[in-house]
Amino acid sequence: MHVDGNALAGPLSEIFTVDMTAAQGQCAGCGQAGPVAGLHVYGDAPGHAMGMVARCPGCDNVMLRLVRGPEAAWLDLRGTVSLRIPLG
Amino acid sequence: MPRGRLEWRIAELIQVKDETPTARTLLFDVPGWPGHLAGQHVDVRLTADDGYSTQRSYSLSAPDRVELTVQKVADGEVSPYLTEVLETGDKLELRGPVGGWFVWRPTGKAPVTLIAGGSGIVPLMAMIRARREAGGATPFKLIYSARAPDERYYAPELRRPEPGVDVTYLYTRAVPEGWTRPPGRITVADVNSGAWPAEFEPDCFVCGPTGFVEAVADMLVALGHDPRRIKTERFGPTGG
Incomplete structure (x- = not known):
């Protein structure tokens, strides 16, 4: 099961100073464009920002991967x- | 909304209110809190004595204060602590507000349809409260699907008549006496009768478990709503 790109808001706010979930992203797999908040997000455990994979809701292509280590993302x-x- | 990089802040629990036998509303005092929009959420981090730490996201339930409503998830790691152990005066780490997409601003002119499944009511309640606080005239319709009448959050507040806010309840397991709709999951007929029609071009906000949100978003599209006006927030199967 997945959650959606809203779950990336906190982890991405550690890196960027503007909200990235409202950004429109275009998929390299199928060309569909939509808000980062609408991506399907899979993680290894709920709420853990250590590793998150966000897939295109149209074609399931992995659009974004975020791994947070102790000293870098x-x-x-x-x-x-x-x-x-x-x-x- | 440019701002500094997000940092963890210390939040002190100052008030607790039971919403249902398994959910409670927690009000925090967070020095330096920058304010937030209805629909935004926070991350909460708990750290054990041995240094093990875990975090969860929770929606803010009111526009003018740092208040969360947390549902206890039986085998969860964080929610049992927040709903059963944490007492007023206790502190935890919190960061936010985050999320700039699933938000409603009182300057919005379009009619608003809110559709909540279970604890998905929390950010939608923040929108209803933001409308009230701003003295707004934007017409709202809320469809709130809960398992049973005693599992509704904010029941006394939603029961009070509020001009321009129309509330429809759906129950999936148990219904009040005399209720004509049998218990069951939300259907396209429920959405059709409880939501603004597509030709009014409403902004639609849907929040709940993943399966609920996907089903409702598909129904709205089938009823002719522009997908760009449908905003969704899925909180997954457990929440924890």
């Missing part, structure tokens, strides 16, 4: 063409 976006980040 790894953010893998190879499945995302672009992120349109609102800066209002």
Whole structure:
């Protein structure tokens, strides 16, 4: 079972100073665009930000991977063409 | 909303209220809290004496204070502590507010449909309270699906008539006496009669367990709602 990209809000706020869940991401697999909040997020345990995988709701392609280690975070976006980040 | 990087803050529990036999509302004092929007959430972190630490996300239930309503999950790691052990005066670590997508602003002009499954009512209640606090005239419709009448959160508050806020209850396991709808999961007919029609172009907010949210989002799309106006928040099968 998955939750949605809203669950990335806290972990991504450790890295970025604007909210990334409202950003529109385009999938590198199928081209579908939608908010990061709408991605399907799978983790190894509920609430643990140690490892999270976010998949496209359209084609299941992995769009974002986030791993939080004790001293650094790894953010893998190879499945995302672009992120349109609102800066209002 | 640019801001600094998110940091953990110390929150002190200052008030507790039982909502149901297994859920309670916790009010925290958080020095330096920057304020938040209805629909946003916080991360809560607990650290054991041996250094083991775990965190969970909880929606804020009110727009003007750091208040959470937590459902006890029987085999959970965090919720039993928050619902049974934590006492006023105790402290924990909390960070937020986070999330800028599943939010409602009182400046919103479109009618609003809120659809809650179980504890998914929490961020939607924050939106109803934000509307009230702002003296807003935006018409709201809430469909609240709960297992049984005594599992509803905020029952006295939602029972009070509020102009412009229309509430429909659905029960999945047990119904009050004389209730005509048999217990059962939400159907497209329930959504059709309890929500604003698609031609009113309402903003729709759906929150609940993953299966509930996916089913309701599909129903809204089938009823002609623009997917871009449907905002969802799934909290997964357990929450913990």
